[in-house]
Amino acid sequence: MWGIRRAGQRLASVVLSVLSAVALCGTAIVPAGATAHGPVLDRDFPDPDVVEVDGTYHAYATNSGGRNTTHATSRDLTHWTFHDADALPELGSWAVAEPRGRVWAPEVFDNGTGLTMLYTARDRASDRQCIGVALSATPDGPFRPTGDGPLICPAAEGGAIDAASHSEGGQRYVLWKNDGNCCGRDTWIHLQRASRDGTRLTGEPIRLLGRDRDWEGDLVEAPTLVKRRDGGYLLLYSAHSYAGDAYATGYAVADRLTGPYTKAAAPLMTTASFDGTVRGPGGQDVVTGPDGRDRILFHGWSADRTRRALYAADLGYADGHPVVRGSRVSHQAEDAQVHRAVVREADRARGGRAVGHLDHPDSHVEFRVFAASAGRHALSVRFGNGSLDGSGAPASASHLLTVNGVDSGAVEYPHTGWDHWQEAGTTIALREGWNTVRLSKGERYAELDAVDVA
Incomplete structure (x- = not known):
């Protein structure tokens, strides 16, 4: 066990054979009913990110209950303990702390000497959502902000949200979305080189994926990047308005890290594909469970629309495409x-x-x-x-x-x-x-x- 593992980076091998149901030019795998027993954490826990530390899974989520971020732990990805303490009690000096509710989608990874959290907050100078950095010696926190300003803040493109991390060959990468839908601009998922601890950018942003499907609405966001054992890449993302049933999870594949990425013909997870048992599924992450089987964790709206609860389902692979246990295929x-x-x-x-x-x-x-x-x-x-x-x-x-x-x-x-x-x-x-x-x-x-x- 090598300490803290970013969920997606331990994705199991992808089967490379022919399945017409998931061919990129045909009908994509669409899941329904993977969560017949309901959420694994039935409280507000949107945009979950999961890391493992010595057999304990730590999940972090968008602000809720007056906290900047929320934090829960589990040994099996099914039974969760919610922690009252805010994992990110203070924001960077560049960020607007009040009113609360502007801290989104934390991403936590092992930086070699501790842990790094990438988080989204409101930039005081540009009045846009931008991405900052915080550090902690332990996964329980508290994570303390570092740097005099945001790490990523393309104000002319609407700012930046939904950071994710990826590492290979000793190189750290940060993925992020320019928040163009805030102000009448298009949205893209970007990839950018960073220092090992994620506190500095060391390369220019590369556009990986944009919005070009009807089901995506006005935006794409919430990237999760996985390198397959065959050398190819899987990019999961969410799209459409998070506030409604149209929010969904899609995916694309590529032979190279920088693309080009080819989208599947249909989204992977939707309200309809879950037969309405999960509404607006998105903000996904992937982690390997204690039994060696991969899980996909994601949020979905409760029936009364008061919270986005945490769901988990088994995840398998066919033809280089994800398959969710219990899903309608x-x-x-x-x-x-x-x-x-x-x-x-x-x-x-x-x-x-x-x-x-x-x-x-x-x-x-x-x-x-x-x-x-x-x-x-x-x-x-x-x-x-x-x-x-x-x-x-x-x-x-x-x-x-x-x-x-x-x-x-x-x-x-x-x-x-x-x-x-x-x-x-x-x-x-x-x-x-x-x-x-x-x-x-x-x-x-x-x-x-x-x-x-x-």
């Missing part, structure tokens, strides 16, 4: 292995195509799906059924279900009419990693649009 039927059936153009189907004519005893569609960890998962089958019985009346239909070669019963479908797609659900047992899910000819003649695995 969409797989198109036409992209699966189709045997003795027909891919056809289909009105109102996802992607405009579906699989029909599963009419023979050996007709089937087999999906290859990835699970971040073993256990029961929800299977939702999007089907259309226009079958009639012998008298010409609408009739139900079914497909036989096989999981990893094991008979798992059948999925029953009520009559919907052709090209009127609905969902039928069941639960299946998946092993960690890759699995096969096969739907075969059952009663009558239902068609398949897609399956979602949660």
Whole structure:
């Protein structure tokens, strides 16, 4: 155990194989239901950052309850102890201390001789949010400000917020977002060289990622950068307005640290992808748990909108893309292995195509799906059924279900009419990693649009 570890820097190896559900040009993995048991810390804890110190996980978050930053600890990432003391009781002399509420998104990392905290606060000179530095000998703090001014403060670009850190080859980097949405400007996530302790910048900022998708709204922010063991890079980020359900988490991949970064076709975590059980998921971080399995930690709004609580879920990897345990993962039927059936153009189907004519005893569609960890998962089958019985009346239909070669019963479908797609659900047992899910000819003649695995 090498002391304090920045969460994302211990990300496990990424699988490099072909999964159509997460191809950058196709339907991205979208999670839903990863937090069936609710938040792991049910109090206001937005923009969590997590580090490990000798087996204890320390999480830091945006101001709450009159504190500049909040702090909690855990041994297992599930049971958390909240600490009343403010980890950053004083701000740098450059920052406006009152009114409170302007200290955001702390980032803490091991600097070799202690710990560094990067934090966002209001710069008195420019009246913009900017990034400052504080130091502490221990993760409990208190962190004490250092420097006569902010570390990063591009006032003409709206200031800077949401610092993150990354280290490789002995070089420290700081990621940050210019806060252009504050004042009618565009937003970018930047990468910049810094000293080992993060108190000085040693290079010019490099733009990694901007806003160019409808779901991102007016901004991108909250970067988390991970170097994969194959040498590639994964950049997680949040987008849209933090105050509403549209706030979401996306990601992009690159072969080099400085890019270019290619975004996934759809966000990784959204309110809809969680089926509304988590609202506005974002501010994410990644950490390896005590069992060696990676977790993603993030915030989401409570039902009464009074707090952004802390959530955690298992995280796995397929095709260089993140997969969240319990997440709704969409797989198109036409992209699966189709045997003795027909891919056809289909009105109102996802992607405009579906699989029909599963009419023979050996007709089937087999999906290859990835699970971040073993256990029961929800299977939702999007089907259309226009079958009639012998008298010409609408009739139900079914497909036989096989999981990893094991008979798992059948999925029953009520009559919907052709090209009127609905969902039928069941639960299946998946092993960690890759699995096969096969739907075969059952009663009558239902068609398949897609399956979602949660």
